Amino acid sequence: MMNDLSQTRPPSAEAIARALTQAVHEHRVLPGMKLSEDEVGEIFGVGRTVVRQALRALAHQGLLTIERNRGAFVSRPSVKEAREVFEARALLEPRTARAAAERTTAYDIALLERHIDLEHAALDADQTGVALNLSGQFHIEIARIADQATIADFIRQLVSRSSLVIALYWRRRNALCESHAHHALVKALRTRDGATAEDLMKGHLLDLLSQLDLRAQPDAKLSLRDALGR
Amino acid sequence: MMNDLSQTRPPSAEAIARALTQAVHEHRVLPGMKLSEDEVGEIFGVGRTVVRQALRALAHQGLLTIERNRGAFVSRPSVKEAREVFEARALLEPRTARAAAERTTAYDIALLERHIDLEHAALDADQTGVALNLSGQFHIEIARIADQATIADFIRQLVSRSSLVIALYWRRRNALCESHAHHALVKALRTRDGATAEDLMKGHLLDLLSQLDLRAQPDAKLSLRDALGR
DNA sequence: GCGGCTAAAATTGTACACAATCCCGCCCGT
DNA sequence: ACGGGCGGGATTGTGTACAATTTTAGCCGC
16 A cells, blocks of 8 residues: 655655544554654655654644654553543534534535545445544534634544544444434534534534443554554 | 753753743734744754754644744734634633532642732733733633643643734733632632632633724734843 | 846755664673 | 673664755846
8 A cells, every 4th residue: 555645756744644644543553553753754755854743743733642762652542531532522512513503505514425425435345444534524524614723623633532542442343323423413414403413412422432441441562564554 | 031941951842832932922922923943043052953843833832833934933813713712712611610610629729829919910010921921821720720631731722822812902901800800710619619610711701802802904023032032 | 216037145944964862682690 | 590780772862964945135127
């Protein structure tokens, strides 16, 4: 699975950050893995300077944790951090969904429905990682529809960390639960029903939280590099 | 006003970021100002590498805006962004204040009251910038008391941007309004009155927002360097 | 005088070399 | 055999040189 970017021009730090982010969101790179500067640089064909920019950007976003003189590791949120992520989402997303409902256009609806279709397609193809990533982007899309760039940015970070939380604490693997919740949300948005959208989002987040197992302690020692398939 | 760090060891990127952040929060460095890498590096006695880390960190936080091949500038939030900042704060802070009320310890109360004293002292000394910074930190302190690290981080960013918004859109200069609101909040926290704390915080944020003039277009071309007093 | 073009100066972007730090295996002593 | 200390290897941290880009000043022509 060669990245087509490497053929043309040296990818920018943002491009590398995006690629790594997607890999983490799709659970191809798991919490605890180390991202060596040399390794990443060689993979993407850039010097360490650019890699460091990307890694530090992801660290500021909470996706990576940089330990001085040790390197960058995919974050492993503690149980407390996991709860905090969903508590923050509970504060931000329901109201945002309500605001989105009052601003949704027909084009937005089409986009969201197409998004859900992609989720289904990924699930049918047994690409749960891809489906999970799309599922997260659905929430970001709603924040975008609400026309709240600042909040959307926060939600993006929270969804990102949620991906880590799910990787660590998810209970069972059959993740086909979300589809209906998302579909119901789209319906509420289509009918401009802000109150329902807010309630649905709140319930949806509680649902997600309830499917986590926040007792166990995470542990893992993981290899690397081939998880990206390179 | 020499920074005592420069005498001992080269300050870290975090230290530089903190110093710059404080300077911006205290309105000694104003929105639109350019932060040249060489200049900052010379001031703090470090190479550009470390400066870049600090600048990029602040950019990720929203305090600076980095334009490629042009440099780092203190962000100048648009009117829309200004509204978004306070809308995000309205979502996060009231609930957080309620949570804080239910967890406040006697030590926290003492800390907050001492904090308010410092605000008063700064105001009496006509150091409105310092007072403003302390006023912002008060909000961060409440998030810390609520024991919500994730949300506290978001609030920290929002308070930071609020400082920029105030620099651009503040209506009148006599900023002695906050003291009472903060004092009332502490009282609610002391009595473990979460509902009142939530209401007070909500009102306080609306109050702040109402004192902004969000019609005018900001513009300024500002000198630099001596604003830091170096 | 004014607009556009050109070149030089200044500033940021990137890579690389070297220093600092950490990790791990080895060795030695008990 | 086991624990502590030591040293080699590997990885990250930082400064610096050079490349790319932008900006600005100067100049010419109109």
